[in-house]
């Protein structure tokens with residue numbers, strides 16, 4: 001199963017921020033692919049909903065020091 005979700009990400013101030021979030025999310029079990037766009041302040045995450053929830057993805061981003069809001 002695969003799902004794709006977009007998130008608004010706030011708090012990124014440099015390109016390394018985007019890379020940090022990408023790496024942090026891609027490390028998560030259940031995340032297939034995470035791509036962060038600094039200019040758009042957004043992230044696209046492909047994940048397996050039976051392994052991880054959007055809340056867990058949001059929490060992970062917050063742990064890294066940024067804020068993520070799921071776009072609906």
Ligand code: 9UX
Nearest residue numbers: 012013014015016017
């Ligand atoms: Mo550099 Mo972006 O410390 O937070 S990674 S500004």
